[in-house]
Amino acid sequence: MELEKVTIERRAEAKRRYDDACGTAHGLELIGERWALLVLRELLLGPRRFSQLRADLPGLSANVLTQRLAELEERGLARRRMLPPPASAQVYEATEWGLEAEPVIQALGRWAARSPMHDPTLPLSGVSILLSFRTMIDEKRARKLDARIGFVFGKDRYVARVRKGRIKVAQGAVEECDAIISAPPTALAAVVYGGAPIDLLGISGDRSAAEKFVTLFVLPPKVGS
Amino acid sequence: MELEKVTIERRAEAKRRYDDACGTAHGLELIGERWALLVLRELLLGPRRFSQLRADLPGLSANVLTQRLAELEERGLARRRMLPPPASAQVYEATEWGLEAEPVIQALGRWAARSPMHDPTLPLSGVSILLSFRTMIDEKRARKLDARIGFVFGKDRYVARVRKGRIKVAQGAVEECDAIISAPPTALAAVVYGGAPIDLLGISGDRSAAEKFVTLFVLPPKVGS
């Protein structure tokens, strides 16, 4: 009975391979399943809990998330870790190699942003919008700003450091930032990419730094324009 | 009856979306289906016929190939075209935007090449190995070579131009090349990446140019080394 199950699993795994020596094909075997790349994306700015991942990827059901996390772990792209007491919560985090998949995620995102079918009004996770800043920053404009901007998305806190045209983003305490932006990620996206008025955002601290910050990012031109 | 079917199809399409404004998620909706990216890859060096695609992707069945091609066409990434008489054959070719997905394919391939689970002895298409040259060329070494190398993979002909550390690859006549390499793509991969002896390859023309050529490419180090 158990043996039979194992045999079936073997066959299933074998079937889903591409049997292709090309690195791209192997990459698809590693992170090509539905949702896998988005789960990995959510881990790129630091450890996340199961329930946070569920909240960030609303269409993903618990059983599939469990399976994707197990696969990422098995393949060496993520690991689960117990936070030390008093938190004592389990978190999932990307491994070094998992983090190195960011250029793949960026290349795909940048390419797809040109799509005429892209709908930027859909919901968006905090990690998504912050990663898009890393992808879409306009170096020339960004050189004019040297600031630390904090972001408050519900209970999550992130800090973006803009300096010399580059941006670094990480989870962290927002207290020492020049400005703090509190808003749903979708509102932030509407302001940065959709030209919505900045008063959709809660801003504290150096207001002008925040105002400059939201103008640093540009989407690539749509296909056919 | 017909209406019902349409409704069901609508619901199905809606279900497979990610409902995520992130460009990466949209990218997955465009080329995230199983095989889609590999089909597109096969179109990156020029038009291919249905049967060539089947031969290049042996694990892909005809019905799925039909479906993937229809989706690529519908999304503006590929088109079907009738070759002028006397050929009068139908071919599939990438659109401009489809060609722009090459960085995505490269990033994924480069990242996955570091995988300890990667098996480079599997079969490989001609397009795959030539694209890998674009990805893996060592600019420093390549600067020492200025040559046109022809490749004969069965009935397919390609030309690689190496110059100033860069490489360009296209379908084309091999007659005016400095050297011509005739070999199954797998053998070429074994020589270039696996250190196999070069006499696995049929070489005509400037032998030393071909010998230099096969040393220009390096794989990234495996994870954990």
Next chain:
DNA sequence: CCGTATCCAATAAGATACTG
């Protein structure tokens, strides 16, 4: 609450045979 496991219905993928 956190995470996993199980069951079920809906789709997608795969194998094979068939047609113009």
Next chain:
DNA sequence: CAGTATCTTATTGGATACGG
């Protein structure tokens, strides 16, 4: 050759229930 049609199997997603 260039696909369709059909049948089978696998995966996905949704709901729900279970253990810590």
